[in-house]
Amino acid sequence: MAVHEQVQFVLDLIAKVEPPEFWQLTPNAARAQFEDSAPKLDLPPATMRSVEEVAIPVTGGEIACRLYTPYRGGAGRPIVVYYHGGGFVVGSPQSHDPTARAIADATGALVASVDYRLAPEHRFPTAPEDCWRALRWLADNAAGFGADGTRLAVAGDSAGGNLAAVTALRARDEGLALALQVLIYPVCATAPDSASAHAFAEGYLLARKSMLWFIEHYIGDGDANDPRFSPGLAADLSGLAPALVQVAEFDPLRDEGIDYANAMMRAGNQVELTCHAGMVHGFISLAGVVDEGRRAIERISDRLLEAFATG
DSSP states (O other): OOOOHHHHHHHHHHHHHOOOOGGGSOHHHHHHHHHHHTTTTSOOOOOOSEEEEEEEEETTEEEEEEEEEOSSSOTTEEEEEEEOOSTTTSOOTTTTHHHHHHHHHHHOOEEEEEEOOOTTTSOTTHHHHHHHHHHHHHHHTGGGGTEEEEEEEEEEETHHHHHHHHHHHHHHHHTOOOSEEEEESOOOSSSSOSHHHHHTSSSSSSOHHHHHHHHHHHHTTSOTTSTTTOGGGOSOOTTOOOEEEEEETTOTTHHHHHHHHHHHHHTTOOEEEEEETTOOTTGGGGTTTOHHHHHHHHHHHHHHHHHHHHO
């Protein structure tokens, strides 16, 4: 199947502009470019009852977390902890603001978008430690935000999908129950060497060279085989929260997302896996012009509602 015509329209627009790839930039320049471009083709931001910034204490300081409280729902609402994408180097709650708002609006949940610390200033394992601490803090302090700390889900895209998967593993080990883990085209492997990573290495929004650049900044001299980076290498994948895994047909990360979903299934977990035909990496953030991105967000929201209703 070919790239969907709506995606091809976006690819053609980018080809006309010819922006530099991430790997051609410094981390700060890459962040500025990403913050400027990320929301441009996303959904119009849904109106919230409130949007609040809170500071969560972590080792070595504190991290910011943006709380989205929608008009839908009321006291005792569940919490969706969202980890943004960006290769562990770029991205922020602001770059993923439309997605967080859309999920909050559709589900009535409090969506907490975590501004975990980025590499290379804060290399692995800072990000997964920040993400775990944020989840634990939100569970413990939920009542202060009109939410229920026993009704929790984690979600994330790309690097954030990795962090959601890793956090779900730790939640199991620490005895913190999750209703659902939502993994959107997640990073799951030690290196981008799958068939899809090579087949779609250039021209599909996420270049393989950029993936290597991200990993170098994030891991540095660390161990890429650590399950806190490569969750599929965890000794035991049983007993995890139910998972919704969404991958894209023309995404270099497609195969590693599928492999992790299948590994979770083999371990006896409940997993819903969807490969979105004709889509590329980041298509959910193109939901303003790509219908499949909007439909994917709708499925995420529906699955969260189902999980919270039965959890």
